[in-house]
Amino acid sequence: ASVFDHLEQAPEDPILGITVAYNKDPHPGKVNLGVGAYRTEEGKPLILNVVRRAEERLLADRSKNKEYLPITGLADFNKRSAMLILGSDSPAVVEKRLVTAQCLSGTGSLRVGAEFLARHYGVKLVFLPTPTWGNHFKVFMNAGLAVKTYRYYDNKTRGLDYEGMLEDIGAAPSGSVILLHACAHNPTGVDPTPQQWEGIRQAIRNRGHLPFFDSAYQGFASGSLDKDALAVRTFVADGGECFIAQSFAKNMGLYGERVGALSIVSKSSGVATRVESQLKLVIRPMYSNPPIHGASIVALVLGDGDLFSEWTVELKGMADRIISMRHKLYDALRARGTPGDWTHILKQIGMFSFTGLNKEQVQFMTREYRIYMTLDGRISMAGLSLKTVPLLADAIHAAVT
Numbered sequence: 001a002s003v004f005d006h007l008e009q010a011p012e013d014p015i016l017g018i019t020v021a022y023n024k025d026p027h028p029g030k031v032n033l034g035v036g037a038y039r040t041e042e043g044k045p046l047i048l049n050v051v052r053r054a055e056e057r058l059l060a061d062r063s064k065n066k067e068y069l070p071i072t073g074l075a076d077f078n079k080r081s082a083m084l085i086l087g088s089d090s091p092a093v094v095e096k097r098l099v100t101a102q103c104l105s106g107t108g109s110l111r112v113g114a115e116f117l118a119r120h121y122g123v124k125l126v127f128l129p130t131p132t133w134g135n136h137f138k139v140f141m142n143a144g145l146a147v148k149t150y151r152y153y154d155n156k157t158r159g160l161d162y163e164g165m166l167e168d169i170g171a172a173p174s175g176s177v178i179l180l181h182a183c184a185h186n187p188t189g190v191d192p193t194p195q196q197w198e199g200i201r202q203a204i205r206n207r208g209h210l211p212f213f214d215s216a217y218q219g220f221a222s223g224s225l226d227k228d229a230l231a232v233r234t235f236v237a238d239g240g241e242c243f244i245a246q247s248f249a250k251n252m253g254l255y256g257e258r259v260g261a262l263s264i265v266s267k268s269s270g271v272a273t274r275v276e277s278q279l280k281l282v283i284r285p286m287y288s289n290p291p292i293h294g295a296s297i298v299a300l301v302l303g304d305g306d307l308f309s310e311w312t313v314e315l316k317g318m319a320d321r322i323i324s325m326r327h328k329l330y331d332a333l334r335a336r337g338t339p340g341d342w343t344h345i346l347k348q349i350g351m352f353s354f355t356g357l358n359k360e361q362v363q364f365m366t367r368e369y370r371i372y373m374t375l376d377g378r379i380s381m382a383g384l385s386l387k388t389v390p391l392l393a394d395a396i397h398a399a400v401t
């Protein structure tokens with residue numbers, strides 16, 4: 001008998017499990033719209049040219065080695081990542097009121113932030129939007145925080161439930177942690193307007209809550225790095241505290257390199273220094289220090305004017321292809337006379353479209369059309385191409401009629 005005989009078979013991860021099912025399907029015409037990773041028009045993963053150039057430089061540089069990084073990672077990467085999200089003239093940067101630690105992509109940055117809060121923050125309660133990226137629940141619960149939700153998406157309008165969101169933020173116990181998607185809300189693709197962000201900021205500050213931004217799509221949503229950082233900058237500009245988890249998975253195509261950063265913005269440089277000392281104590285027993293390769297790529301790209309401008313062009317290219325897929329899908333549905341209002345496909349932002357299709361319709365589309373997507377009706381626009389749009393439109397048309 002095994003010491004693990006008592007173990008039950010665990011279910012697949014609801015998102016990553018879609019790829020497992022997709023891979024098992026022998027049909028040549030199958031389409032995977034479940035995965036949150038960019039694909040080219042040919043359906044292939046993309047390595048950015050600027051990443052290849054940075055890697056070639058790293059390889060050629062004989063002064064580079066593979067020694068351990070410090071506990072908080074590559075200093076140059078940390079500095080430049082913070083400046084990318086906050087802006088180089090941000091008062092928090094200038095006044096040295098923040099600490100940044102290189103972590104294992106967005107997820108690892110969220111998780112380290114959650115561990116830090118569980119150990120050092122008084123209110124052990126975090127509010128997540130409904131709906132949200134499924135992993136948020138587990139990341140915070142596993143760190144020992146209680147998790148509740150606030151209203152975010154309105155099914156009826158397929159837009160933001162702004163009033164509901166403000167009400168729930170106002171009713172949350174003072175000092176609660178409020179998780180916010182910095183841009184391109186996953187899975188809905190619905191973001192607040194700049195005016196609404198200002199209202200949300202006031203509601204959060206009035207109650208003394210602690211905002212925690214998840215920034216997984218900077219530059220990937222609109223094609224502009226600055227525009228996609230607006231919400232975070234609105235909060236940091238008021239001088240208050242906040243947490244920011246940054247990922248370079250999507251915007252630099254570094255998924256498997258696991259490059260990200262956690263920034264904690266404090267009210268003084270003295271506090272920031274003490275925060276950093278405690279952050280190291282949180283990280284050291286978890287994984288000691290982060291990996292060097294991906295962070296070296298990002299530091300090079302962010303630090304070199306030539307590479308940086310090439311990156312912004314390639315980034316915009318990815319964002320634009322996604323936006324063009326929204327138009328193609330919308331047009332294809334109109335051409336078929338598919339019942340319903342599909343303008344939300346055009347209005348939504350970022351990698352995903354929250355179609356409004358229900359679980360039964362999704363299962364029908366997977367069974368009959370071999371289109372793989374999450375059961376909440378979310379499709380990855382980044383996984384679509386001119387070739388697969390007609391098939392998806394046929395499937396949606398058949399599912400709703």
Ligand code: PLP
Binds near residue numbers: 036
């Ligand atoms: N947060 C959100 C909202 C996401 O959509 C994702 C990726 O899908 C992540 C965080 C984390 O991604 P990663 O850990 O690969 O950076």
